[in-house]
Amino acid sequence: EPEVTQTPSHQVTQMGQEVILRCVPISNHLYFYWYRQILGQKVEFLVSFYNNEISEKSEIFDDQFSVERPDGSNFTLKIRSTKLEDSAMYFCASTIKVNTEAFFGQGTRLTVV
Amino acid sequence: QQQVKQSPQSLIVQKGGISIINCAYENTAFDYFPWYQQFPGKGPALLIAIRPDVSEKKEGRFTISFNKSAKQFSLHIMDSQPGDSATYFCAASGGGADGLTFGKGTHLIIQP
Numbered sequence: 486e487p488e489v490t491q492t493p494s495h496q497v498t499q500m501g502q503e504v505i506l507r508c509v510p511i512s513n514h515l516y517f518y519w520y521r522q523i524l525g526q527k528v529e530f531l532v533s534f535y536n537n538e539i540s541e542k543s544e545i546f547d548d549q550f551s552v553e554r555p556d557g558s559n560f561t562l563k564i565r566s567t568k569l570e571d572s573a574m575y576f577c578a579s580t581i582k583v584n585t586e587a588f589f590g591q592g593t594r595l596t597v598v
Numbered sequence: 599q600q601q602v603k604q605s606p607q608s609l610i611v612q613k614g615g616i617s618i619i620n621c622a623y624e625n626t627a628f629d630y631f632p633w634y635q636q637f638p639g640k641g642p643a644l645l646i647a648i649r650p651d652v653s654e655k656k657e658g659r660f661t662i663s664f665n666k667s668a669k670q671f672s673l674h675i676m677d678s679q680p681g682d683s684a685t686y687f688c689a690a691s692g693g694g695a696d697g698l699t700f701g702k703g704t705h706l707i708i709q710p
Contacts, residue, residue: 518696520698527687527701527703528687530698530699530700533696533697535696540696583696584630584692587632587644587698591640
């Protein structure tokens with residue numbers, strides 16, 4: 486069964502450092518997403534990406550965040566200057582089209598110290 | 599109004615019983631309502647989803663009931679098993695919103 490893969494599974498970084506979280510969406514999917522889940526809380530939408538540009542973003546997705554599809558398979562989330570409150574699980578997801586089944590990766594646990 | 603309100607926050611059900619989780623929304627533009635199951639340390643996995651043109655959808659032991667006029671939908675897990683113990687999230691999307699809006703989750707424990 487096709488799956489969304491994310492790397493690394495766990496990343497520890499110092500406050501103020503830049504991090505890049507990586508995702509490989511399902512190959513025939515066209516829409517890509519990043520979500521965040523702070524420990525014990527709900528999953529929150531960050532950004533959607535389609536046709537090589539941001540389609541929608543939430544209030545959480547401020548100027549310190551950026552997304553990129555550097556090649557035909559990877560989809561990345563960059564946090565430029567990490568803060569303690571960025572500590573969370575970050576999930577990548579993909580869909581064939583809007584408002585259909587979203588497949589989630591296993592997540593990257595980001596710990597900012 | 600992008601919120602999706604989910605209840606209860608936690609639920610304990612005996613093995614073989616029926617687990618019921620409820621969600622309510624306000625944005626009438628939502629047109630896709632999935633339920634996700636999440637185990638600790640894992641990503642959300644789609645269980646079942648419904649669109650507003652039907653009032654009920656059943657897949658195995660899982661049923662979604664949808665009430666468009668009340669703007670509510672619920673998940674019923676029949677014959678609940680210990681392996682169903684997980685966190686369940688309702689979600690919604692539509693009306694031009696690409697991303698899913700999630701409820702706060704229900705921590706379900708099935709007691710043997």
